[in-house]
Amino acid sequence: MEEKTETAAQNRKPDYNRHSLQEQPIEFYTQKFREADPAEIAVRTHTDYNKEKHCFTLRFLGRDYSISWPGFEITPQIADNSGRVLILRYLLFAEYEAFSNHFISFRDMPSGDLYFGPFQGRCIFRFNHKYGSRKSVFQKVLEGMGATKVDYADACYDVEFLPELYIRFILWEGDDEFPASSQILFSDNFKKAFATYDLAEAGGVCLNAFSAWEADHA
Incomplete structure (x- = not known):
C-alpha cells in the first residue's frame, strides 16, 4: 500500500x-x-x-x-x-504535512545545490539589497503583515506562505567592518508541497508582497 x-x-x-x-x-x-x-x-x-x-x-x-x-x-x-x-x-x-518548527536551507532541498544560483540571485541578494540597511522598515513591514517575530539575528520573522508552510527571513545589519547579510529558510514540510525550484518563486512572491505592503503604507 x-x-x-x-x-x-x-x-x-x-x-x-x-x-x-x-x-x-x-x-x-x-x-x-x-x-x-x-x-x-x-x-x-x-x-x-x-x-x-x-x-x-x-x-x-x-x-x-x-x-x-x-x-x-x-x-x-x-x-x-x-x-x-x-x-x-x-x-x-501538494501533500499536507503539519509544521514541525524545523527549518532547512534551500541547499537542503532535493537538488538544492543545482538551483541555488537562481535562488540566491532572485531571493537572498534581492532581500539583502532591499532591507540590508533598512532594518526598521523590514520590521515594520513584517509586523504589519502579521509575521511571527523570532529572537534571532538583528531581525528575523516567520511568514506563513500557505497553511503550515513557513518561510523564515533573517537579516544581519551591516556596519563599518562587515556588510549586511541575510538568509532565507523554509519549514521542512515544503518538501511535501513544492518542487525545489518553486522555492525561488515562493521567496520572490514574498518579497513582492513586502514591496506592495510598503508602498500601500508609505
Missing part, C-alpha cells in the same frame, strides 16, 4: 525544470485544476471546500482567499501571477 501511495504521489508531480513558469503557463495549470476532483484536493491538502458554493477557502500570506472550482476565480484578486501559479500547484500537487 505504501508503495502504491508513493507511486501515485510521483505521478501527480509535473516534470519541473528551471523554466517551468514559462513553459507551463497558468493556463496549463488552470486546465488541470478544472479536471481535478475538488474533494480529493480538499482531503490531500486539508483545505476547506464548500460543496454548495463550489469554492475552496485558502490562507495565503496571512489572508483568506476564496477560490472557485472549476473556474479558479480568486476573491479578493491576487495580482502576482507567480503567486497564482504557486497556489494552483499547491492545490494540484
